[in-house]
Amino acid sequence: MRKIDLLRHAVERLSLAGIEDASSEARLLLCWACECTPLELMHLTEIEAAPVDRFSTALERRCAREPMAFITGEQGFWTLDVSVSPETLIPRGDSESLIEALLAHKPERESVRSILDIGTGTGCLLLAALSEYPQAWGLGVDIAPQAAQLAQHNARRNHLAERAAFIAGCWAEAVKGPFDVVLSNPPYIEHEVMAQLMPEVRQYEPHRALDGGDDGLIAYRALCKSLPHLLAEDGCAILELGIGQAEAVTLLAEAEGLKRVACRKDLGGIERALVLTFS
Template sequence: MIRKDVLLRNAAQALNTAGIEDPRREARLLLGWASRRDFSQLLGMDVVDDEAEARFEIALARRVAREPMAFITGEAGFWTLDLEVSADTLIPRGDSEALIEALLEVKPDRNSVTSVLDLGTGTGCLLLAALSEYKAAFGLGVDLEPGAAALAARNAHRNGFAGRSSFFAGSWNSALNGRFDVVLSNPPYIETADVAALMPEVAVYEPARALDGGPDGLNAYRVICAALPNLLTKEGCAVLEMGIGQIDDVAAIGLEFGLVEVLRHRDLGGIPRALVLRSAQGGGK
């Protein structure tokens, strides 16, 4: 048994030395997870039992090594969802919720969407968030990594969408039959030369294939935009995520393939994060 305040103080010092922002908060989050208590229950604790302390110390060592909190706990929140995460995928980020906000802006009628495709589905966060808003829709998620496709399928089951979704492993160049009312994608968009300089939580622990967008960061958009005219229904739209300063370039790539800009949407930090495109001539039936 050890006093909670002593454990948290020592942990915060270790996290601070490791260069982690807000070390006191991180220490409390780790202890809450290790002791299986929520914040209010944690406040009422004076001592930590041996089992929780051992679990905490293992988790603390991982966090001091800059492993992301979500990989330690195995969970992350996105939109209204509770998701399992793993090293097979990127951790869902709040910035990506801008894509769902943009989609709701251009498709306010919740009955107007019956089919959704998510390219590079990862945890399935974007697809499942869209299904949570469009109750009549069925979703298809594609990811190059089989482990990611399996993870997304588990998240669909976890959140009650298993009957309205399907996932498979394959490349964006794979033949996809049919057209979709909505195509979502958060593709790799970091320039190759910049990947190694990202914060350790990202550069060391998250999969490089989901980060590296090629020399200019735009390789994936060229592939996606080339495919979109054959993937969208007549009134369909694509909602793409991009990094800082990329939105004009992505819009220009879209124009090369007959796609016109419908909307730009900023994330909570004010960065243009989501671009909505549609076919200039309309898609299929």
């Protein structure tokens, strides 16, 4: 089938489904179906039957607003590629702010030996941190066994399995410190806002990793109570924040004897990565 006809049809379908950048997404889907790069796609004029079938199935899924990452099965994060599944949040560029904040707070690459990632999901935060600190080992904890298994797969995929372990457990209750670094991207969306999320998020991503309760702060209360027992004396915790949550989470941390030393903004200018240490 002619490539131009496939793309024209796909753009029409995606636009009707409410996909904003329909042209770009159509090309990305076709690249995935053909297992080629965008440059290679430019030189194709006809698409064989098998890739056409694969593309058609993927197009139906995307028109139903299933996230692109769940269709392709992977997502880029930091310098890594990680596998994803509906058991985990899809890694987002905003979360890379936590790695940037960590590198700014602990620039000496030999200074970090142990890292804990609470609510690890795909393992992207822990694995990105381990890729930057070659002497460190890390532990990721997630309440969902399927997430822990996927994170372990991602460690193997990125050649970090010898320095990373993942377990299923209830937040910080499953482990004891001390750790040089604690990372966490907890659920922080207010419960009443959940119904307003984009269909890709609301219908496909796990609500347990999104819903932060009535005020969005339930997970932070538990985290801040646990952090003093998890952090090494000169350690740091870096927590991902939702929009406008920096002050509230800082107060929760200070009530547990922690000190805010930095809060890094994401590319959208939102305070996203809160860095905490002992007072």
